[in-house]
Amino acid sequence: MNSTKYILGIFDDPDDMMKGIDNLKEKGISIYDVFTPMPIHGIENKLGIKESRLPIAAFIFGCTGCTVAFCMLYYMLVHDWPMNIGGKPHFAVPDFVPICFEWTVLFSSFGMVFTYFYSNHLFPGRTPRVMDLRATDDRFVIAINAKTNYDHNQIDSVLKSAGAVEIKHNDRKYISYE
Structure with a gap:
Protein backbone atom coordinates (compact mmCIF):
# COMPACT_ATOMS: atom_id res chain seq x y z
CA MET A 1 0.00 0.00 0.00
CA MET A 38 -17.54 12.77 -17.11
CA PRO A 39 -15.60 15.66 -18.63
CA ILE A 40 -16.27 19.04 -17.01
CA HIS A 41 -15.65 22.18 -19.04
CA GLY A 42 -13.22 24.63 -17.46
CA ILE A 43 -11.88 22.39 -14.70
CA GLU A 44 -8.36 22.42 -16.19
CA ASN A 45 -8.14 26.19 -15.80
CA LYS A 46 -9.35 26.06 -12.19
CA LEU A 47 -6.80 23.42 -11.29
CA GLY A 48 -3.98 25.14 -13.21
CA ILE A 49 -3.29 22.18 -15.50
CA LYS A 50 -0.96 23.07 -18.35
CA GLU A 51 -1.79 22.33 -21.96
CA SER A 52 -0.61 18.93 -23.15
CA ARG A 53 2.66 18.61 -25.05
CA LEU A 54 1.48 15.53 -26.96
CA PRO A 55 1.10 17.47 -30.26
CA ILE A 56 4.81 18.34 -30.11
CA ALA A 57 5.61 14.66 -29.64
CA ALA A 58 3.37 13.79 -32.61
CA PHE A 59 5.21 16.29 -34.80
CA ILE A 60 8.59 14.89 -33.78
CA PHE A 61 7.46 11.31 -34.44
CA GLY A 62 6.07 12.35 -37.83
CA CYS A 63 9.30 14.11 -38.80
CA THR A 64 11.25 11.03 -37.72
CA GLY A 65 9.04 8.75 -39.82
CA CYS A 66 9.36 10.96 -42.90
CA THR A 67 13.13 11.19 -42.49
CA VAL A 68 13.53 7.43 -42.02
CA ALA A 69 11.37 6.70 -45.09
CA PHE A 70 13.20 9.24 -47.24
CA CYS A 71 16.63 7.98 -46.18
CA MET A 72 15.59 4.36 -46.69
CA LEU A 73 14.19 5.05 -50.18
CA TYR A 74 17.20 7.12 -51.16
CA TYR A 75 19.60 4.42 -50.03
CA MET A 76 17.67 1.57 -51.71
CA LEU A 77 16.83 3.31 -55.00
CA VAL A 78 19.97 5.41 -55.52
CA HIS A 79 22.92 3.68 -53.83
CA ASP A 80 22.07 0.03 -53.24
CA TRP A 81 20.05 -0.98 -56.30
CA PRO A 82 19.64 1.82 -58.86
CA MET A 83 17.18 0.87 -61.61
CA ASN A 84 16.24 2.66 -64.79
CA ILE A 85 12.45 2.83 -64.70
CA GLY A 86 11.01 4.54 -67.75
CA GLY A 87 14.03 6.78 -68.15
CA LYS A 88 13.38 8.58 -64.87
CA PRO A 89 16.31 9.69 -62.76
CA HIS A 90 17.20 7.58 -59.75
CA PHE A 91 16.56 10.45 -57.34
CA ALA A 92 12.94 11.31 -58.30
CA VAL A 93 11.53 13.03 -55.23
CA PRO A 94 7.84 12.99 -56.36
CA ASP A 95 8.01 9.19 -56.34
CA PHE A 96 9.04 9.31 -52.68
CA VAL A 97 6.08 11.44 -51.48
CA PRO A 98 3.40 8.71 -50.96
CA ILE A 99 5.71 6.39 -49.05
CA CYS A 100 7.14 9.24 -46.93
CA PHE A 101 3.58 10.32 -46.10
CA GLU A 102 2.57 6.80 -45.07
CA TRP A 103 5.63 6.40 -42.85
CA THR A 104 4.94 9.79 -41.29
CA VAL A 105 1.44 8.65 -40.32
CA LEU A 106 2.72 5.25 -39.14
CA PHE A 107 5.45 6.68 -36.89
CA SER A 108 3.11 9.38 -35.53
CA SER A 109 0.36 6.93 -34.64
CA PHE A 110 2.56 4.32 -32.99
CA GLY A 111 4.69 6.95 -31.29
CA MET A 112 1.59 8.68 -29.87
CA VAL A 113 0.22 5.41 -28.53
CA PHE A 114 3.45 4.64 -26.68
CA THR A 115 3.85 8.25 -25.50
CA TYR A 116 0.27 8.34 -24.21
CA PHE A 117 0.71 5.07 -22.31
CA TYR A 118 4.02 6.24 -20.85
CA SER A 119 2.80 9.69 -19.81
CA ASN A 120 -0.34 8.32 -18.14
CA HIS A 121 1.40 5.32 -16.52
CA LEU A 122 -0.80 2.83 -18.36
CA PHE A 123 1.94 0.37 -19.15
CA PRO A 124 1.28 -3.35 -18.59
CA GLY A 125 1.65 -4.69 -15.07
CA ARG A 126 0.77 -1.43 -13.31
CA THR A 127 -2.32 -1.46 -11.17
CA PRO A 128 -4.53 1.59 -11.70
CA ARG A 129 -4.76 4.10 -8.88
CA VAL A 130 -8.42 4.72 -8.20
CA MET A 131 -9.10 6.99 -5.24
CA ASP A 132 -12.76 6.01 -4.97
CA LEU A 133 -14.55 3.54 -7.22
CA ARG A 134 -17.67 5.69 -7.29
CA ALA A 135 -15.72 8.34 -9.25
CA THR A 136 -16.10 6.12 -12.32
CA ASP A 137 -19.86 5.92 -11.86
Whole structure:
Protein backbone atom coordinates (compact mmCIF):
# COMPACT_ATOMS: atom_id res chain seq x y z
CA MET A 1 0.00 0.00 0.00
CA ASN A 2 1.19 3.49 -0.79
CA SER A 3 2.37 5.53 2.22
CA THR A 4 0.95 8.78 0.83
CA LYS A 5 -2.37 9.63 2.43
CA TYR A 6 -5.13 11.66 0.85
CA ILE A 7 -8.24 13.44 2.04
CA LEU A 8 -11.08 12.83 -0.36
CA GLY A 9 -14.05 15.14 -0.68
CA ILE A 10 -16.83 13.24 -2.42
CA PHE A 11 -19.57 15.24 -4.15
CA ASP A 12 -22.72 14.20 -5.96
CA ASP A 13 -23.09 17.44 -7.95
CA PRO A 14 -20.44 18.91 -10.29
CA ASP A 15 -21.42 22.49 -9.38
CA ASP A 16 -20.80 21.78 -5.70
CA MET A 17 -17.45 20.26 -6.60
CA MET A 18 -16.47 23.37 -8.61
CA LYS A 19 -17.50 25.52 -5.63
CA GLY A 20 -15.37 23.28 -3.41
CA ILE A 21 -12.37 23.79 -5.70
CA ASP A 22 -12.84 27.56 -5.48
CA ASN A 23 -13.16 27.45 -1.68
CA LEU A 24 -10.04 25.31 -1.31
CA LYS A 25 -8.05 27.63 -3.59
CA GLU A 26 -9.21 30.67 -1.57
CA LYS A 27 -7.95 29.07 1.65
CA GLY A 28 -4.59 28.26 0.03
CA ILE A 29 -5.10 24.50 0.15
CA SER A 30 -3.42 22.69 -2.73
CA ILE A 31 -5.46 20.11 -4.60
CA TYR A 32 -3.72 16.92 -5.67
CA ASP A 33 -6.24 15.85 -8.33
CA VAL A 34 -9.92 15.73 -9.21
CA PHE A 35 -11.69 12.59 -10.42
CA THR A 36 -14.97 12.87 -12.33
CA PRO A 37 -17.17 10.36 -14.16
CA MET A 38 -17.54 12.77 -17.11
CA PRO A 39 -15.60 15.66 -18.63
CA ILE A 40 -16.27 19.04 -17.01
CA HIS A 41 -15.65 22.18 -19.04
CA GLY A 42 -13.22 24.63 -17.46
CA ILE A 43 -11.88 22.39 -14.70
CA GLU A 44 -8.36 22.42 -16.19
CA ASN A 45 -8.14 26.19 -15.80
CA LYS A 46 -9.35 26.06 -12.19
CA LEU A 47 -6.80 23.42 -11.29
CA GLY A 48 -3.98 25.14 -13.21
CA ILE A 49 -3.29 22.18 -15.50
CA LYS A 50 -0.96 23.07 -18.35
CA GLU A 51 -1.79 22.33 -21.96
CA SER A 52 -0.61 18.93 -23.15
CA ARG A 53 2.66 18.61 -25.05
CA LEU A 54 1.48 15.53 -26.96
CA PRO A 55 1.10 17.47 -30.26
CA ILE A 56 4.81 18.34 -30.11
CA ALA A 57 5.61 14.66 -29.64
CA ALA A 58 3.37 13.79 -32.61
CA PHE A 59 5.21 16.29 -34.80
CA ILE A 60 8.59 14.89 -33.78
CA PHE A 61 7.46 11.31 -34.44
CA GLY A 62 6.07 12.35 -37.83
CA CYS A 63 9.30 14.11 -38.80
CA THR A 64 11.25 11.03 -37.72
CA GLY A 65 9.04 8.75 -39.82
CA CYS A 66 9.36 10.96 -42.90
CA THR A 67 13.13 11.19 -42.49
CA VAL A 68 13.53 7.43 -42.02
CA ALA A 69 11.37 6.70 -45.09
CA PHE A 70 13.20 9.24 -47.24
CA CYS A 71 16.63 7.98 -46.18
CA MET A 72 15.59 4.36 -46.69
CA LEU A 73 14.19 5.05 -50.18
CA TYR A 74 17.20 7.12 -51.16
CA TYR A 75 19.60 4.42 -50.03
CA MET A 76 17.67 1.57 -51.71
CA LEU A 77 16.83 3.31 -55.00
CA VAL A 78 19.97 5.41 -55.52
CA HIS A 79 22.92 3.68 -53.83
CA ASP A 80 22.07 0.03 -53.24
CA TRP A 81 20.05 -0.98 -56.30
CA PRO A 82 19.64 1.82 -58.86
CA MET A 83 17.18 0.87 -61.61
CA ASN A 84 16.24 2.66 -64.79
CA ILE A 85 12.45 2.83 -64.70
CA GLY A 86 11.01 4.54 -67.75
CA GLY A 87 14.03 6.78 -68.15
CA LYS A 88 13.38 8.58 -64.87
CA PRO A 89 16.31 9.69 -62.76
CA HIS A 90 17.20 7.58 -59.75
CA PHE A 91 16.56 10.45 -57.34
CA ALA A 92 12.94 11.31 -58.30
CA VAL A 93 11.53 13.03 -55.23
CA PRO A 94 7.84 12.99 -56.36
CA ASP A 95 8.01 9.19 -56.34
CA PHE A 96 9.04 9.31 -52.68
CA VAL A 97 6.08 11.44 -51.48
CA PRO A 98 3.40 8.71 -50.96
CA ILE A 99 5.71 6.39 -49.05
CA CYS A 100 7.14 9.24 -46.93
CA PHE A 101 3.58 10.32 -46.10
CA GLU A 102 2.57 6.80 -45.07
CA TRP A 103 5.63 6.40 -42.85
CA THR A 104 4.94 9.79 -41.29
CA VAL A 105 1.44 8.65 -40.32
CA LEU A 106 2.72 5.25 -39.14
CA PHE A 107 5.45 6.68 -36.89
CA SER A 108 3.11 9.38 -35.53
CA SER A 109 0.36 6.93 -34.64
CA PHE A 110 2.56 4.32 -32.99
CA GLY A 111 4.69 6.95 -31.29
CA MET A 112 1.59 8.68 -29.87
CA VAL A 113 0.22 5.41 -28.53
CA PHE A 114 3.45 4.64 -26.68
CA THR A 115 3.85 8.25 -25.50
CA TYR A 116 0.27 8.34 -24.21
CA PHE A 117 0.71 5.07 -22.31
CA TYR A 118 4.02 6.24 -20.85
CA SER A 119 2.80 9.69 -19.81
CA ASN A 120 -0.34 8.32 -18.14
CA HIS A 121 1.40 5.32 -16.52
CA LEU A 122 -0.80 2.83 -18.36
CA PHE A 123 1.94 0.37 -19.15
CA PRO A 124 1.28 -3.35 -18.59
CA GLY A 125 1.65 -4.69 -15.07
CA ARG A 126 0.77 -1.43 -13.31
CA THR A 127 -2.32 -1.46 -11.17
CA PRO A 128 -4.53 1.59 -11.70
CA ARG A 129 -4.76 4.10 -8.88
CA VAL A 130 -8.42 4.72 -8.20
CA MET A 131 -9.10 6.99 -5.24
CA ASP A 132 -12.76 6.01 -4.97
CA LEU A 133 -14.55 3.54 -7.22
CA ARG A 134 -17.67 5.69 -7.29
CA ALA A 135 -15.72 8.34 -9.25
CA THR A 136 -16.10 6.12 -12.32
CA ASP A 137 -19.86 5.92 -11.86
CA ASP A 138 -21.69 8.87 -10.32
CA ARG A 139 -19.52 10.76 -7.80
CA PHE A 140 -17.07 13.65 -8.11
CA VAL A 141 -13.94 13.38 -5.99
CA ILE A 142 -11.46 16.04 -4.91
CA ALA A 143 -8.21 14.49 -3.66
CA ILE A 144 -6.05 16.56 -1.29
CA ASN A 145 -2.59 15.42 -0.20
CA ALA A 146 -2.75 15.10 3.58
CA LYS A 147 1.02 15.28 4.07
CA THR A 148 1.45 18.72 2.47
CA ASN A 149 -1.75 20.22 3.91
CA TYR A 150 -1.51 20.00 7.69
CA ASP A 151 -4.79 21.49 8.96
CA HIS A 152 -7.13 18.57 8.31
CA ASN A 153 -10.00 20.03 10.31
CA GLN A 154 -9.99 23.17 8.15
CA ILE A 155 -10.00 21.02 5.01
CA ASP A 156 -12.94 19.02 6.38
CA SER A 157 -14.91 22.18 7.17
CA VAL A 158 -14.21 23.71 3.75
CA LEU A 159 -15.31 20.54 1.96
CA LYS A 160 -18.39 20.23 4.16
CA SER A 161 -19.41 23.85 3.55
CA ALA A 162 -18.98 23.36 -0.21
CA GLY A 163 -21.50 20.51 -0.18
CA ALA A 164 -19.43 17.36 0.12
CA VAL A 165 -21.57 14.28 0.63
CA GLU A 166 -18.69 12.41 2.27
CA ILE A 167 -15.17 13.11 3.44
CA LYS A 168 -12.85 10.14 3.42
CA HIS A 169 -9.49 9.87 5.20
CA ASN A 170 -7.12 6.96 4.68
CA ASP A 171 -6.86 6.28 8.41
CA ARG A 172 -10.58 6.75 9.15
CA LYS A 173 -13.78 5.24 7.88
CA TYR A 174 -16.27 7.10 5.75
CA ILE A 175 -17.76 10.22 7.28
CA SER A 176 -21.25 10.81 5.96
CA TYR A 177 -22.92 14.22 5.96
CA GLU A 178 -26.28 13.18 4.52
